Amino acid sequence: MILMKEKVIIIGAGIGGLATALRLLNAGYEVVIYEKEDKVGGRVNRIQEKGYTFDLTATISMMPQEFYLLFEELGLRLEDYIEISYPKSLYYTFFKDGTYYDFSTDLIKLNRQLESISTKDAVGYFQLMSDIYEKYQLANQAFLSQSCDQASSFFTFKHLKEIFKLEPLSNVYDYVSKFIKDEKLKEYICFQTMYIGMSPYDCSIIYTLLPGVSQFYGLPHLKGGMYRLVEVMEQLIKEWGGIIHTNSLVESLVIEDKCVLGIQLSDRIDKGDYIIANAQVPYVMHELQSIIRPKEYHLSCSAFILYLGLKQRLPMLNIHNIYINQAFKENIQSAFDGKLPKESSFYFYVPSRMDEGMAPTNGEVINVIIRVPNLKAQNVEWNEQTILLLKEQIYKALAQVTKIEHFKELVEVEKYLTPVDLATHFNCYEGIAFGLSHDLTQTNYFRPHHQSDDLKGLYFVGDCTHPGTGISLVLKSARQLSKQICKHI
Numbered sequence: 309m310i311l312m313k314e315k316v317i318i319i320g321a322g323i324g325g326l327a328t329a330l331r332l333l334n335a336g337y338e339v340v341i342y343e344k345e346d347k348v349g350g351r352v353n354r355i356q357e358k359g360y361t362f363d364l365t366a367t368i369s370m371m372p373q374e375f376y377l378l379f380e381e382l383g384l385r386l387e388d389y390i391e392i393s394y395p396k397s398l399y400y401t402f403f404k405d406g407t408y409y410d411f412s413t414d415l416i417k418l419n420r421q422l423e424s425i426s427t428k429d430a431v432g433y434f435q436l437m438s439d440i441y442e443k444y445q446l447a448n449q450a451f452l453s454q455s456c457d458q459a460s461s462f463f464t465f466k467h468l469k470e471i472f473k474l475e476p477l478s479n480v481y482d483y484v485s486k487f488i489k490d491e492k493l494k495e496y497i498c499f500q501t502m503y504i505g506m507s508p509y510d511c512s513i514i515y516t517l518l519p520g521v522s523q524f525y526g527l528p529h530l531k532g533g534m535y536r537l538v539e540v541m542e543q544l545i546k547e548w549g550g551i552i553h554t555n556s557l558v559e560s561l562v563i564e565d566k567c568v569l570g571i572q573l574s575d576r577i578d579k580g581d582y583i584i585a586n587a588q589v590p591y592v593m594h595e596l597q598s599i600i601r602p603k604e605y606h607l608s609c610s611a612f613i614l615y616l617g618l619k620q621r622l623p624m625l626n627i628h629n630i631y632i633n634q635a636f637k638e639n640i641q642s643a644f645d646g647k648l649p650k651e652s653s654f655y656f657y658v659p660s661r662m663d664e665g666m667a668p669t670n671g672e673v674i675n676v677i678i679r680v681p682n683l684k685a686q687n688v689e690w691n692e693q694t695i696l697l698l699k700e701q702i703y704k705a706l707a708q709v710t711k712i713e714h715f716k717e718l719v720e721v722e723k724y725l726t727p728v729d730l731a732t733h734f735n736c737y738e739g740i741a742f743g744l745s746h747d748l749t750q751t752n753y754f755r756p757h758h759q760s761d762d763l764k765g766l767y768f769v770g771d772c773t774h775p776g777t778g779i780s781l782v783l784k785s786a787r788q789l790s791k792q793i794c795k796h797i
């Protein structure tokens with residue numbers, strides 16, 4: 309007797325959709341992906357122009373062990389597909405007053421930098437890292453790596469005790485201040501919570517895990533940029549018989565008696581046993597169905613990115629850099645208060661510092677990423693004036709950092725991305741860059757579940773589900789969902 313393979317339809321070929329497809333193909337399912345854009349990858353994408361290669365959004369491979377785990381569990385070795393190297397420095401951090409800190413991955417150099425701030429702060433930094441490490445191990449085992457769909461497995465005495473140990477109610481800034489006195493060192497640590505689109509003054513100390521895991525596991529660079537991961541995943545899906553339809557917008561879900569049976573495209577219906585939405589949860593619930601009243605969620609902020617192709621090498625920069633402006637709190641809070649920053653603090657990425665192939669000879673590529681309000685902010689219009697304002701802030705800061713007065717004259721390629729682009733291209737709901745906000749009411753059991761609570765046959769994967777935003781967490785989401793589906797057999 310020939311057993312029919314169960315058919316999985318995936319809406320969207322972001323990291324979440326691709327990783328789920330690979331895992332389910334490997335487990336013997338038939339997989340068909342529909343992606344609205346002409347290329348796969350979703351927000352993890354690429355722009356190429358005049359010999360410059362830009363990663364579209366994600367640039368930091370945080371918790372790289374998740375990248376390795378995906379390949380390992382597929383019976384492969386990541387290193388056989390992608391050349392990976394580790395930068396010697398995590399970040400060069402530049403401050404408005406001209407101060408500069410180098411956060412090396414070499415313990416001796418790192419210690420030298422910290423001691424130059426003060427011995428007390430060096431002690432505080434290592435104590436903080438030790439505390440974070442313990443919390444990370446606990447959080448990773450108890451929550452991040454476990455599915456939180458079931459109330460019965462989440463609300464156990466053991467779990468509640470573990471949550472208590474994580475002290476989730478204090479905010480990042482207050483927590484860091486217990487260990488560190490130097491305001492600049494605090495700002496460097498706090499800035500990194502912005503990676504998940506949260507303010508360090510409001511978000512739970514759980515997110516100090518971000519600077520911690522960077523220090524413990526490093527920030528490896530994938531040769532060719534982050535999109536290399538997407539290319540390999542796409543190639544494997546095709547080799548393993550998965551089908552990817554690009555330029556294929558899913559217009560709605562096909563639903564009967566609150567049960568999702570398939571998807572509606574412009575010219576046909578496709579039906580499957582499992583319908584998985586990699587498109588963001590609030591977008592799906594608002595735009596692809598009209599049976600269930602969508603919940604209102606707290607949203608993360610958005611991002612403005614300036615991409616620069618420069619005709620000069622900039623040896624004073626690292627692959628990962630942070631620029632901290634004055635009035636740090638006021639300016640980074642603005643993204644959450646519906647305002648543009650007056651003087652931005654930002655992260656900037658120069659991959660050509662360690663991957664020369666990403667720029668023409670003697671050139672450099674830079675992505676500058678500023679956190680800005682999402683599209684719910686009524687008083688920010690993404691017009692030429694707004695873009696000019698942000699560009700001027702960036703050029704001024706880069707001229708200061710590089711000590712090149714006429715920095716703008718080096719620019720050969722200039723492109724940008726706004727929250728409107730995130731919404732238009734990837735259906736990011738209200739232009740959010742980092743999924744649903746990670747406040748405590750929307751984490752773990754309280755984040756949307758992988759299996760829809762409202763519609764049978766519908767599943768979610770990606771940054772609006774547990775455990776949250778970022779490539780590594782989305783890979784975890786794909787792992788948890790795939791396990792759940794495989795259990796159904």
Ligand SMILES: Cc1cc2nc3c(=O)[nH]c(=O)nc-3n(C[C@H](O)[C@H](O)[C@H](O)COP(=O)(O)OP(=O)(O)OC[C@H]3O[C@@H](n4cnc5c(N)ncnc54)[C@H](O)[C@@H]3O)c2cc1C
Pocket residue numbers: 319320321322323324325342343344345348349350351352365366367368369370556557558559586587588611613677733734735740741742769770771772776777778779780782
């Ligand atoms: C500016 C910025 C910087 C970031 N930096 C980092 C970083 O340094 N490191 C890191 O780890 N993470 C980073 N992230 C986060 C990371 O990019 C995301 O968490 C991750 O890419 C989300 O993947 P996903 O699969 O959940 O969603 P997406 O990538 O959004 O994938 C969803 C896919 O669904 C498609 N889709 C939507 N609607 C439909 C439809 N109706 N029909 C068909 N297809 C549809 C979309 O086109 C898209 O391809 C960053 C994000 C942003 C925006």
